[in-house]
Amino acid sequence: MSRLVVVSNRIAPPDDKKSSAGGLAVGILGALKATGGLWFGWSGEIGDEDKPLKKVTKGNITWASFNLSEEHYDQYYSQFSNAVLWPAFHYRLDLVKYQREAWDGYQEVNALLADKLLPLLKEDDILWVHDYHLLPFASELRQRGVNNQIGFFLHIPFPTPEIFNALPPHAELLEQLCDYDLLGFQTESDRLAFLDSLSMQTRLTTRHGKEHVAWGKSFRTEVYPIGIEPKEIAQQAAGPLPPKLAQLKNELKNVKNIFSVERLDYSKGLPERFLAYETLLEKFPQHHGKIRYTQIAPTSRGEVQAYQDIRHQLETEAGRINGKYGQLGWTPLYYLNQHFDRKVLMKVFRYAEVGLVTPLRDGMNLVAKEYVAAQDPADPGVLVLSQFAGAANELTSALLVNPYDRDDVAAAMDRALRMPLAERISRHAEMLKVIKENDIEHWQQRFLSDLKQITPRSAQSQLQSKVATFPKLA
CATH class of the missing domain: 3.40.50.2000 (Glycogen Phosphorylase B;)
Structure with missing residues (x-):
């Protein structure tokens, strides 16, 4: 051989x-x-x-x-x-x-x-x-x-x-x-x-x-x-929560979570995503106090000026959005410029009602597939996915959006937050089938x-x- x-x-x-x-x-x-x-x-x-x-x-x-x-x-x-x-x-x-x-x-x-x-x-x-x-x-x-x-x-x-x-x-x-x-x-x-x-x-x-x-x-x-390896990801996501995550889940039991994670890169559409979330808060005020968007984006290629610029831009935008829409006891946007263990992220994926994956351009984007694989099939979250990610060709049951259109992304997030259980289960099952076949x-x-x-x-x-x-x- x-x-x-x-x-x-x-x-x-x-x-x-x-x-x-x-x-x-x-x-x-x-x-x-x-x-x-x-x-x-x-x-x-x-x-x-x-x-x-x-x-x-x-x-x-x-x-x-x-x-x-x-x-x-x-x-x-x-x-x-x-x-x-x-x-x-x-x-x-x-x-x-x-x-x-x-x-x-x-x-x-x-x-x-x-x-x-x-x-x-x-x-x-x-x-x-x-x-x-x-x-x-x-x-x-x-x-x-x-x-x-x-x-x-x-x-x-x-x-x-x-x-x-x-x-x-x-x-x-x-x-x-x-x-x-x-x-x-x-x-x-x-x-x-x-x-x-x-x-x-x-x-x-x-x-x-x-x-x-x-x-x-x-x-x-x-x-x-x-x-990806869907079986392993499902096992990691379903396992017992570490004490800090369990405490966080308990604190957020009345809040719906929009979650996103990728390394800090201009191809990922992060500033555009922040503005789309701001549009959600502006045009759908019924969600105020009831949702939280967490963006994890650890630094990559920190010596490159373009990456330094985007980090500064995100820090500025996060502060501005929280200053404009935040309330006592409610911070609408959490931006974390840190690295987290992959196993921890799979557990966080499982408890996020919305997975937000909106790159401006991506070869595939495995985060989209990992989010789907990490969900509870009986009560899954909803994937909002850029049409310019390679994954969009396979995960056609996601809510596909144009990341350059903040109103389109905001409307998709609103729809995801309100989606009935039967539709969530149906969309998730279709995507998981594809992910398992093309592992x-x-x-x-x-x-x-x-x-x-x-x-x-x-x-x-x-x-x-x-x-x-x-x-x-x-």
Whole structure:
């Protein structure tokens, strides 16, 4: 059986409880356990790049990690991945800060990683590469003679050609992506946006639906919406409450809770969400004193100015809204710029009557799925979900909204707060069915099954050579 090699910007080693808590790590580990394999990525540490790889083996899985120099970390990670690709792929060209040095550093790090991985590879390994940090990675491996099957999954959206082609190195990135054998996207819109961008740069031939040729390279595209572990989340949510949460639940027994959690990021639509909540308070005064909106948004990428700006904006807006609508004994909005344990959040989800998930743009948004999975099926809450989250394609029984329309979001919150039990149960059951069918195991099994069916490039070229030299029948 072929060995699986997973490559990602960061790895979740077995001794790191914090990083291994997420759903993606669970899916990847499940895939690695099935075949045995290697998980290769950055250690998260700044240091000597020439230092030998740190390797940890547990069972049939090996974790191999490397350090990055301060200069490479700054260029590859901070400046290019997070100040060019992230904003552009989330439709925020106004926040893109492109510098040629950062692009060069991004390419250098992908080349460096290819050099570090090369000695670890076996002839029949199958490679699964993750996310926007590693767009050129397959190209670097191909230049070093690697013909193994290499798949790529993009966790974030792929922007339309009008956005993507505004990036100075767009043509180079597109050609490099074609060195992957299988390109996986969260939604059909993302897949088509990639192909549209490609067809504007070169001749794109499509055969058999989702098999393509561009720049003389053959590759396949497919949609793989990422899932969660619904059973585990339901167990975490239904367990006994810690004393502080139990006390809080008792204090809020006469208040309906609107709850939202995500890391602090401009793609999540947080300022727009605050204004929508203010519109709810303004246009539906019957809810005054009877609801509370809690927003948890821990800081991420705090060194980036755009993230500092949004944090300041949210603090200002929260104070203004509470000052305008708050009463003695009632604070309408709680904004917490803190990290909470994932298991605690699942319990909070269960007791929130409304889950508010309204990103301006998101590849999938697993919080939406986690909120649904955490609910009590006999008395579930209502999900208010942005139409621009990838999850909206699957969770069609949520109250779908346009996050740019504060009146639309406010009206959806009002409807959610008043929704009868029978309708809540029906909508929840429909969403939970989809979540269970498309869980994290299904996601990784589908991707890897498709990747294994692709003929490795060396064998492919030999086959083409035999066909070309075989004498034609008269």
